[in-house]
Amino acid sequence: MERIEHTEITAGLWHLRPPRETEAADLLELAADPGVRLYTPKLNGVATEEQAREELRRWAAWEDRITFSILDSTTERYVGHVMVFGLDEVNAAAEIGYRVAPWARGRGAAGTAVRCVTGWAFSVLGLARLTLLHSVGNDASCRVAEKNGYLLEGVQRSQFRGGDGLLHDTHLHARLATD
Known part of the structure; x- marks a missing residue:
């Protein structure tokens, strides 16, 4: 993936920016959430603050994925992240995914982050298609995708x-730049 310049986006209650190691304690708390552990088993390996810092460093590099931390605009507390990954430059496609901490759910963090990063990915990365996968049992993620x-x-x-x-079934959602 070609080097992409780090970007920050502010949208109402939420601020998106590349991850920072200072978010490790909040990421560790998010990773311990039962819902996150069920639907995102890759984060189950984040069990210490050092492991959380390492994950944040990797995400901040924007090498194999582009990750934005989602922060409360008022407090600047980390509440989750949204990422674009699996970039297929030939087909101008990628996948988008996100996680939101329990203390921020139901306040529009996921919806706002997905909306902002979707627009950014289409305009800055020049993508034609983004896919969003979620477990069939994750109704909140289905609502975020549809909205x-x-x-x-x-x-x-x-x-x-x-x-x-x-093994879980997943819903496959997609959005085109022309939608």
Whole structure:
């Protein structure tokens, strides 16, 4: 992936910027949340502040994925992150994903972050298509996708192994730059 200049976006209650190591304690708390552990088993390996700092350093590099931390604009507290990854330059496509901490859920953080980063990815990265996958059981993520114009294209059966060790079906949503 070609080097992308770090960007910051402010949208109402939320501020998006590249991750910082100072967010490690909040990332560690987010990673311990049962919902995150179920739907994002990759974060199950984040069990110490040092591991959280290492993950944040990796995300901040914007090498294999572009990650924005989501911060409360008033307090600057980390409440989650949104990322663009799996960039396919030939087909101008990528995937978008996000996680929001329990203390910020229901306040529009995920929806705002997905909306802002979707627009940014289409305009700055020149993408034509973004996909968003979530567990069929994750109704909140389905609402975020739908509110942001990501159309449901289908169900992928037994698509990923959750933190419970079981295979989960996922909804495949997608949005085109022309939508």
